[in-house]
Structure formats: structure tokens, C-alpha cells
Amino acid sequence: MVEHGDIRVVHRGGSKINFREPVLSHDSRLLLCASGECVKVFSSSTEECVHDLQGHTDLVTGVLLNPSNHLQAYSCSADGTVRLWDFTDGILIKTLVVGFPIYSLYASAHHNGVLFIVISMASDKRSELFQLAALHLPQSGDQLVEAREFSSVLGDVSSNPAAIAFGQGGEYIASAKGLHLEVYFFKKQKSYRFSLKEDNKKGAKNTFTCLSCHPKDDCIATGHEDGKIRLWRNFNHKREYTYSTLHWHHSAVSSVRFTPEGTNLLSGGVESVLVQWRYNQETQKDFLPRLGAAITHIAVSPDGELFCTAHSDNKLTVIQSCVKVSAVIQGLVKGESVRTDLMVDPRSKALVLNGKPGHLQFYSLQRDKQLYNLDIVQQEYIHESGLQQFEVVKAAFDTRGNWLATVEERKQKDSTLELNLKLWAYDEQTQSFVLNTTVSGPHEARITAMCFCHTADSQTTMLVSASQDGHFKAWQLAEAAQTEDEGPFWSCDFVGAYHSLVPECCCFSADGSLLAISFQEVVTVWSPASWELLTTLSQPPGAIRDLCFGRQSCSKYLLGTTAKNLLCCWNLLTCTLEWSTSMDVSLLLSDPLSENMAAFCSHAGCTDLFVFKPSEPRPLFSHKAICSGKVTRAVFAPREEMLESCEESSQWLNRSQLYFLTQYMDLMTFITKAEEDRLMASSKRLVIDDSVAVTPFYLLLGKHRQQQQEKQDRSFSAERNQLPQGSVAIKELLHTPAHVLPSASFLCSMFVRSLLISVTDSREEKKSEEEEMESDKEEESECEMEASTMGQGQTAEAQETAAPALTKAQARELRRVKKLDHSWLSSLLDS
């Protein structure tokens, strides 16, 4: 077996951004949302990701603006910590270690120094019961704080974060679970409980789904399973409470939200319509329809200007006061399953897979961003459960990305299968695909496989589709016969069958001269030029599951996997079996840029990966248990720039990268150690000027500037990150009057250390120094900042030096000195 110590399986992008309610910053310029293990900060006007707030080690379960400082945000995570961030600059300020997984987080401006968190009732994680607890923030200025001081407020609350909200002036907190609404008054220390009957006469479900409290009035709006919204009033009495009902939604209301002034109530649900109700004039309502997918969360900016809705298709929509969609932030859409295979668009190098219903999404792997959606079905999507919709089930690109073929199908219970084969031509002008030909009913039964001919040089392309009706058809681009007004269109060129068996998979050889189609146990090899059956290959028992031609130097081999755990390799020159091995291959695919093949084998509940060359008996790389469950979708994506790895085990990753989807729809990839290090080094982000909106253009320009600066720095010295900051330190020293400086012997050791290049922990060193710079600029929140930066510096240096306390003292001294005279500082800032 080959060593694989330096290749790891990692998650790559595509995490949910609609998991929790997004948060709009005070000036509505930034949008924070929990995304996997980090918090993403987007610009609400340009849709660009400004920062990734990284630090949590598990799923982030809540993001909240700090009620006492609007430039800071709290985030809580299932790793049992609450972190405080400066989100404009992307700096971690404080970490509170709670020790239990936290499911959601609440705060109110009227409860200073207290955070409200939802944790499990029992200490074990499996418990289904949750409680709301008040977490008293420790006053310690340290960066890492243990926060164990919490008291339970409400027992038995819902884990859904939308079901708890603070009331007017923080006087009470309302929580809904099941059929009960509970309101807890902080002053009286008393809670009231209101219950609804499970079902009313009409069979509607009264279960609470979400709630929101009016900011100025004693009113609680609750959303219900059956689409009703109830407005509760007078709830500070056990018996005299009242509620009124609003009904527009036809199924569960997933989010309700009052605007900050309390004039409007927003609600949304599966209909994907944002409804705006006037408070106290509930008959008047405004609609914003066709938002694309079911609304899961609604957020409102503190000034009420912008609304932000999160949608079930992993999308955030920024709406300007309920009339206009101003920005759409779209992540990777993960449906129930990927019916089309994973593909890479040869032009944009984007990953292509099923997206929204009836769409194909083009997802940039490098930028972790959806590039665009291609509407395949082109029909109005009706948001109604239980309705059979058209689904895109197959898609294929030709080699140059000029043509895209898609198959959509819709199967109703009793009627016949509806199939459409669509061929899309790439339009240079609009930079997207334009529908060229629609073939309705290309086959009589489901299409099992579809592929384009691979020839790169020839003018004509060919598409082959195989279907359960026992036929395979070849489609070719035909010139319009006589009429000039139509362009070329695709038409059927050949229909083939083999002993009325069902074709399962098809594959073209690299040069397009051979077509292999498997009919159960038999592989037939055809010549696409003359449609002659050249030969048949068979290795019973077991039907063929996957077929793959070798590439480049191995193009004489045809590989197939059978349902009876056999991987066979035929030599096409001799038409004999070259070798075969017994393994349960769930997926076999070939790298288009090299002769390597990857085989995913499911073995005892998890999947192993083998990368091999068909001509060599020994695998290049193998990795046991890359994930649990079966891998059925994977793709080789070409790299933007080749990796220069010489190690044998990682050479296969040089030209392309292998991405795969696990059973739970996680997108994973393989990463080498060298690459990981490089990524880490480049993760130092640009500090973006607040006055400039973060546009792609700005990022480009900023990068350019940075490079220029870098060049200048290089002329000074080889080390780039140390010196600019070092020079600042020198300037500080030189410009400060000598009589206010501490003694030279005191400063000398510090100065020398600042020039040292630390080898082991250069990264953290840099970071700490960078933060030092930041803290220089902000004098107001100095105490806290200082504590945090010093804390980190301490951890960084703790390993190498035995005298951290001295350093700390020295630094404090230096700061004290600096505070004496600010004139030199201002000039420094100008420079």
C-alpha cells in the first residue's frame, strides 16, 4: 500500500448559509450569517463575501449583534463556545467557553451583561429537551474566558431559534413549543402559559412554528403549522388574554418578524412570497412574490431599510423595504439528491449539478460561490407540496463546452412518463447557454446514460443517449435543410439495439472512434463512423455498472465494473481481458487530463478510494474509509494552475482535483499538505477600507496594489511581512523624544526580538503583530483589545521563550509611553 500521510480529505465549501437567521449590521452594509463552522460577512450591496470569521470548531448555531456595541457580534456554536467578533475587521475579540453545545443565542439591550442561550436540559448531548438559560458574562478582560455562571430561565423550550423572542423593552421573553406559548416576565419572575387545542374542527394544525414580539407594544405574533398567524394581546393575565388570527399562507408559516418601528409585520413560508401586514390594519397587505424558494428566515435591519430573507435553496435575498430585491447571495444548492452527475463546465471550470428544482447550477469551486443558475425546465414553479415537478435527471457537456445536453422528466402516478431532451448552445455574447433544440419524448422510457463524443478537433459533435426502452440513439447537429431562418438543429442520426437488452451505460473513447455501450452483462463496442458493431466483450456474471475508456497512454484499455464486485480491464487491441480484480466498486471515473482512474469502493459501510493507472498493477494512491456510506457522485476538476508535487502518492493531484459528494450531500475533496500550507499562508485577508464598497473590481485593484507594495518591500528585504511593521516600530522609537522613552537597555531586547524571524510559528506571530497595528489605531476600546492581542501574543510566544511576563510588562510600558504623546501617532497614521 502506498503511504498517504500528507493527503487529507477536507470539506470544500458549499456549507449552508440559510441555517440560521442572517443578521444585518447597524448601517445595513454588512450581512452576517452562520455558515458551517464559520460566520460569513457579506456586503449587502455587492453580494461579495468580505470576511470569514473562523474560529469555531463545530457548527455555528447563532449569530447576534452585540446589543451594547453595534460593531461587534456574538456567535454561538455546537462546540460549546460563544465568541465575540469585530465583524468589520474580522477579528476575534473574546471566546466564552460554556462547555455545552449551544443551540441558539439571544440578547437584549435591556439585559446588560447577560446572554440567553439554549442548551440541552440534561448534560448529555442526545437529549431532546432544551432549556433557555441566562449566561452571565464574566467581567474578566481575558481573551479566553470560562463562562460557567448561568441560570435556567425557562425549561422545555424549542430548539428552533425562531420560537423564542424578547418582548417590548426586554420586559418579557416569549417561547413557543408544540401547542404552548410561554411568556416569562423578568420583573415578576413569573411565566404564563397559553395552550391551543391540537386540531380545530377544520383539521388545521395549531402547532406553533415561530414567533415575534412587537417592539413597542404588548403584542406577540405567532406563526402556525396551518398557515395562520395569531396576534396575542393582553397576555400578562392568565385568563383574559386575547388573540386575533390572520390567514393568508396556505401552509406552515416559517418566519414572522416585526419591523423595528413595529408598523409592519413580515411573514413568509413555503409559498416563497414575502407578506407584509400593516400592524393594526391587517386587511392591508403587500406581497413580494416569486422569491425563488421557501422562505426560512426573515431579518430586518435595525433602521428598517433592508429586509433579508433566507431561503431553503441556500440563498439570502436582500430586499429594499418590501419592493425591490437588491441583492441575492446564493450558496451551493443541495437538493435531496443529485440526479445529474457532477460535471465540470469546460469553459468556466465550474461545478455543474442540480440546483433549484428545474435548474442546473454552476458553482465556482475556487470562489465558493454560485455563478449562475440555468433554467432548464422553463416553467413557472408552483410551490405546492405533493405536486410532481419536472426534474433535470441527466446533463452532459461536450469537450469544449459549446453544447450542453439535458434530460428532464416528470412521472405522474398514473400517466405516462414525460421526457424532454434539450440541447443548449453556448452563446458567446450573453456568456450563457441558449436553448437550441427540444426533443420531446426522445425515448419511450427513462434515459439511463448520455454522453457526448470527445473528439476535440472535429467540427461535428455527437450525442448518444441510452434508454430503458432497449434502444440507444445517436443525435447529430444537422443543418437546416432549406429554410434560412432557422439555424442548425439536432436530429436523430442512428437508432441501435442489441438483442432487445436494456443499455445501461455508454462511453466514448478519448479520440471518439469507439463507442462502448453496456447491455447488462455484455459490453458492445461500436464504430460511430459507420455504426458497425465491432465486437462484444463480456465477463459474466453480473451486469455492467460502469464503463470507462482509458486516456492518453492507456487509451487501449476499456474498464468496466460489474454488479458482482468485479473490476475488469479489457485490452481493445486484442479484445481480451487484461486483468480483473474483485472489489465492490460503486463509482469508477477517469481523469480527463491524465491516464489515472479513480475507483470508489464501498466496503463495510464506508468507502475506500483507489487511484490507479490501467497499465500498472499497483495503485498510485489508496485511502481507506474516506467517508461513511456510498459515494455515487464524484468528478475530476482541472486545476487552475498545476501543482508541482513530485511525491509519487500525490502526483495524481497535480493536474486535477477530485471532488466527491458523500451520502449526506457534503462536498469533499482531497488536499495535499503543501497545498494546505499555501492556502493557510494566503488566508491573510486584505483589510478593506470602509469607505469603498467591496466590488470584484475593487478586490482586483486592491490585489494589484498589494502586489506593487510587495515589490517595493522586496527591494528592501526578502521578508515581506516583518519589515513594514518593523519599520513602524523603528519610526516610533526614532520619533519619540528620548526623555519619555524607557531606558535603552530595556528597549533593546524588544527591538531585537521584533526583528527576529520566528520559524515555528510565523503565522501566529504575524497575526498578533497585525492586531497590534489595529489596536494602535483604535484608542477607545483599548483595554479590551489590548487584552486580547496580548493574550494571543502570549500563547504564540509561550513555546519559545520562557519570559512572557516580561514581554507583557514591556509592552504595557511601551503603551503607557505612547499615550503620553499623540502627535507623532497622527503623523504616523497619515504616512
Add this chain to the structure above:
Amino acid sequence: MASFKPTKIQVYPKLGEKVTQDTLYWKNYKAPVQIKEFGAVTNIDFSPVAPHNYAVTAFTRIHIYGPFSQEPVKSFTRFKDTAYCGRFRSDGQLLVAGCEDSVVRLFDVSGKVALRMFKGHTKAVRVTDFTSDRYHILTGSDDYTCRLWDIPNSTELTSYQEHTDYIRCGITSKLNRDLFITGSYDHTLKLFDARVNKSVMTMDHGQPVESLLLYPSEGLLVSAGGRYVKVWDLLKGGQPLVSLKNHHKTVTCLCLSSNGQRLLSASLDRHVKVYNTTNYKVVHNFDYAASILSLGLAPDDESIVVGMTNGILSIKHRKSSEETKEISGQQKRRPAYRVFVKGKNYVPKQDDYLVSKPVKQHLAKYDKQLKRFNVSKALDTALETWTRFRKPEITVAVIKELDRRGTLKNALAGRDERGLSQLLNFLVGNLVDPRFAPVLVPATEMILDIYQSVIGQSPVVDVQLQRLQDLLEREIGYQQDLLEVLGMLDTMAKMNTSPLTPHPPT
């Protein structure tokens, strides 16, 4: 926010022939004028000089018709037996014709009596033509010989006896006075040079040759015989270029359109086919009532004259340009173009502030109603009389969309007598159309389910339902017949592929 996506109207391939430039050109003829001749019309020849009269050889007479007259301008009746192949000389002054009695007669177009009689053939003369120097006549006869005659002396110049069967067609070169080609029932075409005493080129057509045609450049020769039309390259020594088999009976006559771009062939299968001479594809087709023996095309394609075995001469005249304009003028009663572009071509000045207006999406009425989820109303709109009869695909598309939305039942239900009768009327008209059946059959079942309780209450609806039942019974009968035929065909196909390939054990 995405905009509403309108209902997709399925585009069905147009049945019947496609409208091309050729179709438009060859359809642009008036209704045919039909003249009854005394017997089968064997030859039609247009005079090369204006006003382009044409000689029609039928039974024992040759009639000369003017371009627009329906009565013969002139008749030559002095034939003892059936006349053949009346042809004009290139100056339009003389006409030559063969006869069953083996005598070749030469007429002055203005006279009545034959100027010359050429005797020498021993059997019927079926082929006559003038050479390009105008002084000689070529004849071909059933006595297997072809001869050249001198007009002034009325003497026989040469005789070639190379064919071994009847000579039924021949043509002289327009560019060289010595060259001529004959086609015979011995399947061969022979190119003769009058300066030598034997044929210089022989081509095998493979079928008894019925007609010959030389391209204006005289590099290519077209021959017709049997079901085939063949094109030969004379400059490459008679190499066959194309063989066309588009008729299903013997091709009798060939003709070239005025610009030389189209070739016409007439056949006993009652069709005239028009070929494109660059790719030899059939671009148009004329149907006639009887088997066609002769075909003539006036210069500039002004008229197509066709003679048939039943003695009918059919003349089609091209529509004049005013007539075609008149028809198109009738349709043009819409607001002028400038009404629509009013103000759209305004170019903003330098300091103008441009207020952009969102582009308003235009939706059809049924789409507007679908957008508001007014399903019944949308179906009503789609069932409006004009749509229902002229654009049934729209109605079907709306029904399909409603079915996709799962609201078809709601849309179909709750209709009064008139509405239901309208709906049933549409179904009766379109249910068995194979393009619409997959959509309409479930809809019909749904209607029957919904309205089964009201059957027998309204005579109007009952009549429609009865019609629907009849239609379905008839259709089922057809399907059964078709399946039977299919079964028979399968049996025959299986019998023909005798060496059965063994099936693999499954």
C-alpha cells in the same frame, strides 16, 4: 425576484411540405386551362422566337397555340397516321414532324401543306429535329436507324444503323451542327458526329430511353428511361454523374427551367418533379390527373404545358406580379410601422437624465389568469372560439399546464351546458390528433368522471358525448386494423431475414 414564466406552447413540426422559395415559385401559377385533344399528346415544343407559340402533337394532328389562346392558332392535319414529334426550327419558321407512316414532313409555319416530304425510313419516325445550322434534319425511327437529311435538296445525307432497337428520342447540339445524340429502347445513348460514319460515344442507361435533354452548356446530358433519370458528363467521356429514382413509373419527358437551375421530369405516374440541378434533390412536385407523356416550359417559365395520355392538354400560366401583390395587399390593414416606433428612436442629448423604466413583460391573457391562479378563467380564455379552432396547440398547452399544476380538475368542473358543450366540441375535434392525444385523453377521462352525474339531463351535451363515443369507437377500430397490418409486416420482415441470429441466453 424572478418574473412569471409564461406557459410554454409546444411547437409541433408542420405537417405536409415545407414552404421554401421553390414552393412559392412553382405555386405561383394560375389554375390550369385544360384543352381536350383528339388523342394522347405525345409532344409539346415551344417556338424559340416570340411570341413563343407552341406546337402540340396529338394523334394525327399538330396544333399550334398562341401563348394565351385556348384555340389553336394553326393546325396541321395532313397526316395519314399518328404524327410524332412536331418541332420548330431555331428561327421559328419551319416545323418538322415524323409520322407513323415513316414519312417525315416539313412545314412552313404559315402554310398548310408540307414543304418537303422525306421518305426513306421503313417504320414509324418518332424523332425529328433540326441541326443547329438549320439546313439539316435529324430523324430517328422504329427501323433502328437514324438519318440526316438535307432540307434544300430533300435528300438523305447519312444513315446510322447502330441501335438495336427503336429509337425513341434524339437531340441535336445547339452549338455544333454536326453533333447529335439519340436514345433507344436498346438502353443505350449514342453520340454521333456527322463527319464520321459511326457513333463517337455510347452510354448505357440501363432502361429503354424515353427522353433526352442537353444542358445549355452541352457539357451535361440528361436521359430519362424507365423510372430513372440519369445525368451524364459528356466532357468526361460519358461518365454517369447522378442517377435519380424519384418516380415510380416510367419517366417520359424532361425539361429545363429558363434559368437552368431546375430540372423538370414528367412521368407516367402523373407527377412532374422539379429538381435542383446543384444537388439533384426534389424541390417541388406537381400532380396531374392522368399519365403524362409530354411537358413543355415556356421561356421565363411563363407557363407549364403538360400533355397526358387521355388527350388533355393542361396549361398553367404564371400569375402576373399585380395579381400576387393584390393578395398580399388585402392582408395589410394594420397600423403603420411608424405608429410603433414613435419616440423610440429619440437619442438622448448630453445632459439628459435617463429614467429607466422596467421593461413590462407582455403576457397572454391566459398567462395573466394563470399568474393569478384563476384556473377556470384561464381555461375559458384558451377555449375561446378563435384559439380553439385556429390555434388548438394553445388550448392544449393551457390544459397541460393546468394538469401540471394539479388544478385541471378544478378548472374543468363547474361548467354550464354551453361551456361543457364547447369543451366537448374541442375534444371531439382534437382528441385523436396524435400530437394532442397524450394531454387530452386524461382530460377527457376527468371530464367524464366529473360530469357523469349530469348525463341525460341536457340534450346538447348528450349529442356531444354521443359524438365523442362514435369518434372513440372509430379510432379504436383504426388502431386495431393498424396493429393487424403491423403484425403482417413483422411476419414478412422476419421471413426475409432468414438466417436468424441466435439470441443469447438471458
